[in-house]
Amino acid sequence: MSGSASRYPFTPYPDGWYYIAASKDLAPGEVKPLRCLGRDLVLFRSGSGEAVVFDAHCPHLGAHLGVGGKVEGDSLRCPFHGWRFGAEDGSCVEVPYRTRGRLPNAGLRRWRVDERSGLILVWHSDAGTEPDWHMRDFDEYESDAWLGYVTRAWKIRMHVQELAENVPDRAHFQVVHGVPAVPDTPIRIDGPVYYQTTQIPGEGGQDWVIARQELWGLGLIWLYSGGEPEVLFVVATTPIDEEYCEVTQLLLVKDEWGTGEIPGETLGRIDAIFDQTEADVPIWENKVYRERPLLVEDDGPLPELRRWARQFYPEQRQA
Ligand code: FES
Ligand SMILES: [Fe+2]
Structure with missing residues (x-):
């Protein structure tokens, strides 16, 4: 083993x-x-x-x-x-x-x-079952209004579920990714898809939305962020073997310039987005998996995500 x-x-x-x-x-x-x-x-x-x-x-x-x-x-x-x-x-x-x-x-x-x-x-599928769902199309990829993909990839010693668990883990956004406060993370679950809005409550009911996420199974995490620049990306995690995953981040950026090219300054900002993904890597590679984590109320919807994830493990589905 x-x-x-x-x-x-x-x-x-x-x-x-x-x-x-x-x-x-x-x-x-x-x-x-x-x-x-x-x-x-x-x-x-x-x-x-x-x-x-x-x-x-x-x-x-x-x-x-x-x-x-x-x-x-x-x-x-x-x-x-x-x-x-x-x-x-x-x-x-x-x-x-x-x-x-x-x-x-x-x-x-x-x-x-x-x-x-x-x-x-x-x-x-470990059991050899046929697919009963498909990832949706993201039309931005075909659209002239969006450029990319710009890509970065990593080989990481972790299980594919770690990346999915990162999404509801709202407390780490502040510590690891420099988000100024712990965000709210309302979610919706629809079969194999987990939707989350990651937002910081603002004055007068105006929320500052950091991101909208869609998880299509455990391996495909889409994220839209309307910031500067406006981006839509997928973090795609593919198990290589029992120990390692290949993680590829493929990023589309809204063409604000109409030139069909991403200016150097924006490429720098995209690098900073990739660096944010990279910031989790040493944690993933060295952590253990807690089956019964010691959670506090503000930890976010990790239990909901884990319940949703069970459908991707036929042996847990039957349990
Ligand atoms: S044809 Fe002989 S090994 Fe493939
Ligand atoms: Fe993270």
């Missing part, structure tokens, strides 16, 4: 959609090796433009299709002996040197992929 197995009392791979690549980083015909969810996978874009994910290792003699594999139309050819696998279901469609016998009735496991708002997402 690795260290993290004792750090957290649940599977490192809860059910849900996980980010694996940005759409713009996968051109037609491109092939990428992936290491995530405790597995080796291959991601490619087929000739018809679809993003496809297979298990990485060839059923023949085990080559990694993500290292030297070639896209041919709607199929992927292995770099070792040239067997070809159809994008549709991963089955073997050609053994190029075969002169007799049948094609082997074998193939590569194909993963459910959803590509929206510039994100390539893969569905994971």
Whole structure:
């Protein structure tokens, strides 16, 4: 057992959609090796433009299709002996040197992929169940009024749930992120989505809204902030293995300038936003998970978030 197995009392791979690549980083015909969810996978874009994910290792003699594999139309050819696998279901469609016998009735496991708002997402379920929800579209990505994504990524020693727990944890906003007071955090839960408004009550009933957050499962945290600059970003957390997650922050910024480009000064402010995410990293990497935390009344809706999160752990759902 690795260290993290004792750090957290649940599977490192809860059910849900996980980010694996940005759409713009996968051109037609491109092939990428992936290491995530405790597995080796291959991601490619087929000739018809679809993003496809297979298990990485060839059923023949085990080559990694993500290292030297070639896209041919709607199929992927292995770099070792040239067997070809159809994008549709991963089955073997050609053994190029075969002169007799049948094609082997074998193939590569194909993963459910959803590509929206510039994100390539893969569905994971420990029990192998099909997705019963999808992340919504964020139209700002397609809109000319918004620029980006601007991206920063980290490899962090923690469980994917830590990032989700950061959202209701309103007391830490003041200590870690320099928010001037402990905000109010009204929430709404709708199936796999947790909505929160993070706001500081002001004079005369006017709240100062810091952020609106939407959690689509544990791996996709969207945040809108109407500050300077106006930004919409997703913090996408994907478990790599039992110990580490890859965290990618992809940020859209409202084009206030009409130039189609982000001025240097604003890039500096965006860096400061990324630095805020980074400020949590040493805490996440070294904390333990308290199943029964010692909470005070002002700690925020962490119990509600944990109750919501149970749906992503089938073993807890049945309990
Ligand atoms: S290992 Fe893939 S074709 Fe032989
Ligand atoms: Fe934080």
